[in-house]
Amino acid sequence: MRSRLLSGIYNGGIHRLLICSCRSRADLARDVCHPATCLLNNGITVERHDAVRDKLARFIKCMRPNAVVVMEPNQIAGHRQGNPKRPDILVDEGARSYAIDVSIVEPAAQSRMQHATLSSLNTPGGAAIQEEEAKKLEYRGGAHFATLVPFVVESTGRLGPAALAFMNRVSGDAAGKRGKFLLELSVILARAMGRYSVHTRSRLLPTGGNQ
Ligand SMILES: [Zn+2]
Numbered sequence: 001m002r003s004r005l006l007s008g009i010y011n012g013g014i015h016r017l018l019i020c021s022c023r024s025r026a027d028l029a030r031d032v033c034h035p036a037t038c039l040l041n042n043g044i045t046v047e048r049h050d051a052v053r054d055k056l057a058r059f060i061k062c063m064r065p066n067a068v069v070v071m072e073p074n075q076i077a078g079h080r081q082g083n084p085k086r087p088d089i090l091v092d093e094g095a096r097s098y099a100i101d102v103s104i105v106e107p108a109a110q111s112r113m114q115h116a117t118l119s120s121l122n123t124p125g126g127a128a129i130q131e132e133e134a135k136k137l138e139y140r141g142g143a144h145f146a147t148l149v150p151f152v153v154e155s156t157g158r159l160g161p162a163a164l165a166f167m168n169r170v171s172g173d174a175a176g177k178r179g180k181f182l183l184e185l186s187v188i189l190a191r192a193m194g195r196y197s198v199h200t201r202s203r204l205l206p207t208g209g210n211q
Pocket of ligand 1: 025040
């Protein structure tokens with residue numbers, strides 16, 4: 001909630017410098033999204049990603065019991081800065097296969113808001129669409145064995161267009177199960193947001209004393 005309101009890691013009335021102890025020495029009063037991108041919070045970011053991936057894989061198995069669902073497959077489907085990239089989940093339905101790449105993005109991050117054509121300030125879901133485009137480039141020409149699904153979730157819970165289309169296809173008329181999945185997804189995201197705040201508070205620079 002705090003993050004969604006961009007209110008930072010404390011309620012108002014805290015009159016002290018809030019400087020993160022990471023290498024960036026980010027001023028948390030100015031950059032309220034920093035906890036979600038701070039390298040010292042990377043463990044939370046990885047756990048959040050894996051929790052969403054696992055939840056999605058379970059949902060697909062539930063909706064498509066005959067499909068073969070492989071977590072972290074070996075197939076190289078693209079390259080990122082010269083390094084091979086593998087999808088998070090491979091779904092083989094026989095007639096069609098899907099290579100799913102899960103990512104979670106922060107729409108309030110400066111880089112997302114300052115994007116030239118898909119600013120999250122002006123375009124609803126702009127951050128997710130930006131990431132979808134980036135994923136398509138990473139997997140360009142590499143995922144011939146499956147249809148790429150850049151499953152992008154904004155940290156506020158909004159699904160990107162490709163993720164939404166995939167969810168609708170997999171869940172069909174089962175609106176109840178889809179709703180339950182989305183609710184559980186929002187719990188994962190909210191829990192991570194809370195952990196970002198708590199972990200960042202616990203390691204503010206001591207120089208950020210009362211002003
Ligand atoms: Zn930091």
